[in-house]
Amino acid sequence: MSAERVVLVGAESTGKTTFARDLCDALARRGGAFASTRWVPEYGRDYTIEKLELERSRAARDGCPEPGMDALAWTSDDFVAIAREQNALEERLARVTGPVLICDTDTFATAIWHERYLGARSAAVEALAVAQPSLYLLTHHDDVAFEADEIRDGERFRAWMTEAFVERLRGGVHRLVSVRGTRDERVSAALIAIDAWLAELSAART
Secondary structure: OOOEEEEEEOOOOOOHHHHHHHHHHHHHOOOHHHHHOEEEOOHHHHHHHHHHHHHHHHHHHOOOOOOOHHHOOOOHHHHHHHHHHHHHHHHHHHOOOOOEEEEEOOHHHHHHHHHHHHOOOOHHHHOOOOOOOOEEEEOOOOOOOOOOOOOOOOHHHHHHHHHHHHHHHOOOOOEEEEOOOOHHHHHHHHHHHHHHHHHHHHHHHO
């Protein structure tokens, strides 16, 4: 049976990658089947960095000022490419992880990012979302101060993104748990949620 997906979602700069690493380590320390727990990185970040570097190379070639994130032109095709590669990463790591696979975002979240950048939903991206019911752990924008870097430019969108995740996940096949507090508090709450989710799935299958 495929590993159960535990997906971390939230607005920009809410500590999801740190959370993914911490949670993966905490599960692996349990030993046994959990010792091989893996986590899936966010491909969209790498894609964005490559897209920005390409634009900067073009600007340097043409003798233009170095562009920032606001110079990038996004299309639905970009997000379809991100979604497909995110799914491929998940599938590869699902074959070598323990009972759960920790996902630092997924295709469902990619669809939210499409709306954030292009102002509309994408049926093509949403169609690529993995159908397997998953446990979604939502980080909150009020718990982590926004930290800008070369590709983070959405501080003003953070509250909207938090609300969008709640709205889209509420009442569906997935389980949504809001995980708040310090790094240690987030991990502790996440472990409780994961254990409850796995127990519920096990009971449903017996």
